[in-house]
Amino acid sequence: MFKFFFKRLLVLVPVFFGVTLVAFGFIRALPGDPIEVLAGERGVSPERHAELMAQLGLDKPLWQQYLSYVGDVLQGDLGTSLITNRPVAEEFFELFPATAELAICAMLFAIIIGIPAGIVAAVKRGTLVDQGIMSLSLAGYSMPIFWWGLLLIILFSNTLNLTPVSGRLSFLFEVEPVTGFMLIDSLLSDEKGAFKSALHHLVLPTIVLGTIPLAVIARQTRSAMLEVLSEDYVRTAKAKGLSPLRVISVHALRNAMITVVTVIGLQVAVLLAGAILTETIFSWPGIGKWIIFSVFSRDYYAVQGGLLLIAACVMVVNLIVDLLYGLINPRIVH
Amino acid sequence: MKKTLLALSLGLGLAVSGAAQAKTLVFCSEGSPEGFNPSLYSAGTTFDASSQTIFNRLVQFEPGSTKVVPGLAESWTASADGLEYTFNLRKGVKYHTTKDFTPTRDFNADDILFTFNRMWKEDHPYHDVSGGDYKYFGWMSMGDLLKSIEKVDDYTVKFTLNYAEAPFVSNMAMDFASVLSAEYGDELAAAGNKADIDHKPVGTGPFVFKSYQKDAMIRYTAHDDYWNGRSNIDKLVFAITTDANVRYQKLKAGECHVMPYPNPADVAAMDKDPDINLLRQEGLNVGYLAFNTEKPPFDQKLVRQALNMAIDKQSILDVVFKGAGSIAKNPIPPTIWSYNDDVKDYDYNPEKAKAMLAEAGVSGLKTNIWAMPVQRPYNPNARRMAELIQADWAKVGVEAEIVTFEWGEYLKRSKNGEHDTVLLGWTGDNGDPDNFMYVLLGCDAAKDGGNRARWCNKEFDSTLREAKQVTDQAERTALYEHAQVIFKEEAPWVTIAHSVVFKPVRKEVTGFKVHPLGSHIFYDGVDLK
Numbered sequence: 001m002f003k004f005f006f007k008r009l010l011v012l013v014p015v016f017f018g019v020t021l022v023a024f025g026f027i028r029a030l031p032g033d034p035i036e037v038l039a040g041e042r043g044v045s046p047e048r049h050a051e052l053m054a055q056l057g058l059d060k061p062l063w064q065q066y067l068s069y070v071g072d073v074l075q076g077d078l079g080t081s082l083i084t085n086r087p088v089a090e091e092f093f094e095l096f097p098a099t100a101e102l103a104i105c106a107m108l109f110a111i112i113i114g115i116p117a118g119i120v121a122a123v124k125r126g127t128l129v130d131q132g133i134m135s136l137s138l139a140g141y142s143m144p145i146f147w148w149g150l151l152l153i154i155l156f157s158n159t160l161n162l163t164p165v166s167g168r169l170s171f172l173f174e175v176e177p178v179t180g181f182m183l184i185d186s187l188l189s190d191e192k193g194a195f196k197s198a199l200h201h202l203v204l205p206t207i208v209l210g211t212i213p214l215a216v217i218a219r220q221t222r223s224a225m226l227e228v229l230s231e232d233y234v235r236t237a238k239a240k241g242l243s244p245l246r247v248i249s250v251h252a253l254r255n256a257m258i259t260v261v262t263v264i265g266l267q268v269a270v271l272l273a274g275a276i277l278t279e280t281i282f283s284w285p286g287i288g289k290w291i292i293f294s295v296f297s298r299d300y301y302a303v304q305g306g307l308l309l310i311a312a313c314v315m316v317v318n319l320i321v322d323l324l325y326g327l328i329n330p331r332i333v334h
Numbered sequence: 335m336k337k338t339l340l341a342l343s344l345g346l347g348l349a350v351s352g353a354a355q356a357k358t359l360v361f362c363s364e365g366s367p368e369g370f371n372p373s374l375y376s377a378g379t380t381f382d383a384s385s386q387t388i389f390n391r392l393v394q395f396e397p398g399s400t401k402v403v404p405g406l407a408e409s410w411t412a413s414a415d416g417l418e419y420t421f422n423l424r425k426g427v428k429y430h431t432t433k434d435f436t437p438t439r440d441f442n443a444d445d446i447l448f449t450f451n452r453m454w455k456e457d458h459p460y461h462d463v464s465g466g467d468y469k470y471f472g473w474m475s476m477g478d479l480l481k482s483i484e485k486v487d488d489y490t491v492k493f494t495l496n497y498a499e500a501p502f503v504s505n506m507a508m509d510f511a512s513v514l515s516a517e518y519g520d521e522l523a524a525a526g527n528k529a530d531i532d533h534k535p536v537g538t539g540p541f542v543f544k545s546y547q548k549d550a551m552i553r554y555t556a557h558d559d560y561w562n563g564r565s566n567i568d569k570l571v572f573a574i575t576t577d578a579n580v581r582y583q584k585l586k587a588g589e590c591h592v593m594p595y596p597n598p599a600d601v602a603a604m605d606k607d608p609d610i611n612l613l614r615q616e617g618l619n620v621g622y623l624a625f626n627t628e629k630p631p632f633d634q635k636l637v638r639q640a641l642n643m644a645i646d647k648q649s650i651l652d653v654v655f656k657g658a659g660s661i662a663k664n665p666i667p668p669t670i671w672s673y674n675d676d677v678k679d680y681d682y683n684p685e686k687a688k689a690m691l692a693e694a695g696v697s698g699l700k701t702n703i704w705a706m707p708v709q710r711p712y713n714p715n716a717r718r719m720a721e722l723i724q725a726d727w728a729k730v731g732v733e734a735e736i737v738t739f740e741w742g743e744y745l746k747r748s749k750n751g752e753h754d755t756v757l758l759g760w761t762g763d764n765g766d767p768d769n770f771m772y773v774l775l776g777c778d779a780a781k782d783g784g785n786r787a788r789w790c791n792k793e794f795d796s797t798l799r800e801a802k803q804v805t806d807q808a809e810r811t812a813l814y815e816h817a818q819v820i821f822k823e824e825a826p827w828v829t830i831a832h833s834v835v836f837k838p839v840r841k842e843v844t845g846f847k848v849h850p851l852g853s854h855i856f857y858d859g860v861d862l863k
Contacts, residue, residue, distance in 0.1 A: 030740065031739065031740040031742055031743040032740055032741060032742015032743050032745075032746070033742060036742040036745055036746055037741065037742045038376065038469075039469075039745075040745070041745070041758065041759070041760055041761075042473050042784075043745065043749055043782070043783060043784050045782060048472065052467065055467075083368050084368050084369055085369065085374075085464045085465045085529075085532075086533075091548065094548055095548060095549065098550075150579055150580075150583075153580065153583050154583065157583060157587055158583055158586055158587055161587070164587070164589060165580060165583045165584045165587050165589050166575055166580050166583075166584060166589075167550065167551070167573060167575075167589075168550060171358065171360055171551065171553075171571045171573060174545070174553070177547065280576055280577055281577060281580055282580070283549075283550070283573070283574060283575040283576065283577070283580060284549075285547060285548055285549030285550035285574070286549075289549055289576065290548075290549065293365075293366075298742070
């Protein structure tokens, strides 16, 4: 296990340089610099432009800027936002819990519905039920997030008056951020009804963000289950007279889970990408919206720092997935 | 679950509609503020969240107009040569008490010195705090303009200028000139937390800053001791909602009372909605096509006039603005004083345009039209606008290629004069005609590139310079009216349109006015039924 961790840590070195280089290069490859973008139609004189570029250290050759950036990152300094003048890490960690909360809920929604749906489709292979589930999952997979979100808002918030349109909490409640997770913070606060309001606000964004992972998980569970269900040991289990529920849940599902867990791990990146749109539609104060705004305003340090931290999250999740393999199938030893 | 959700949403609706004891007004703002010090930032979201709520200025714009009225200064006088301005400060003005600061004295001249010296003097202890880039102070050339700021006594301050600049008083009403507390500054400096002055704001304005969660919500409460009377609104909430569709859905659902920047496509439906009042006003802006007058044949007045005549502006208005605009004939919008309504626009007349081009010796002209890559109130769809102009010009034998770049690049290249013709526009800062004409068409601006037509007309320029020197409004009006006549005759631009700004507010809101400078003001008569 220790060796496995050490190996994974070694892999982090090239990944770190890769991510910092890509993030650094990507934002600088976009034409226009932050000072020009900020000045807009008003413009900025060449002298003042040069002065501000020097002040921000953007007048140096690119390789020097990169090395100084990497040096700062290694010392734990992700830089300061060019727009808000606040440390990038501070902004990220202020917004990250909102994205994490939404992503966790969306993933739970996708798993809780996706895995049973996949199992049912596999067991009822070829029937109307199977075709129905697979058609729905295809539709879910192809759903444009923005359109889907607005559709749900119009239906559930405006027509049926069942859910709030957007935000994380009703303005009636004033909840002090403690963990940044609204469900937890609202429980910790003295505000009665805040938890319900937070839950209420989570419903639509969770459905919208969870739709694509749900579709993928359902399809992958079905195909993994089909493969396992045709294995000899499943036939043997059936021949031994075990109940169909036991055959599916103990013998088939556990072996199919390796594929499913891999897919779930991969969906984390999809969730973070989907969060950009979901957060925009639902005015969700998370990192997706922040990164997009930072790209548009050429906030170099916010984009670089944000991408690096997101990459770190994805790596952590993948590491957890790798460890889960061992739990699901003890033959896999790290 | 369904019942719970329904009950919650009904509860929410009732609360928003003012049934709760405290009157809470929710504004669905379009984005997060960059910070809470308007002198450091330039976005409207920052101004709405800080200068229009938390702070006051020496003088202020009257809500709904560009008229300058007293603010923290009760009155002011200008010397005959226009070089000295003396402001008499209001007494008994209280600063906000917050969880971080309790003021021990009222507002006085020290606060004015602290505010302006911070922006102006590089050796001021606060100058470099939060980046030290005072955008509008620089853009309005305040550093060059100011010679000295003196405290005559606790309630009198004198500004001495290096040259006469009539728009100076209007500049003092701009958001960047919001007055901070010197006492709070001293306290923070002693505690080593200088940057807090820009993030935990303390001002004299109608609302006290309470809390901010980035990209989510800003909360304010009414300032009980506000010098101009307590606000009718007890609590003000900015619910940050970046998407215009969602803002509209929130407004419909009663989750907010006022929303800015609706989608043009939703305007007709809003107009019919019985719960919504759709307020409208011509925006303080102008969208134009500038000819690069340094490049032939656009150096010929006749060619510029002909190409003006070749454009069907009404079609542009119908297609691009979808009715949410008005045809522009002057470089300033009609909401600005000195707008010359006697100026006659060029009629759409392709035949005459063709004849004039022939007279100028121009045939088979190949040129380009630069189309902005971004949406602006003065030009909601530059690409479409360019296509319409391209088609109109083709009818008079001019072949135009449409060119576009990424926004930063577009601005840089057009500033360098790489274009033949370029679509751009301007939104006013201080309601003064100088802020349009001198900034966009003066000879200095032709040199630094802000004047995209690169047009330097001696008579026009000297008229504008003269208008800067006199403080008498009637005299200035006459000069600007004359300048507009020269501009129209010389035709360095095709003036295309002024947008119409729509502001949907729920019916229970009373007294809300559309402010021509784009700010959202929840004081001065704003109330909830």
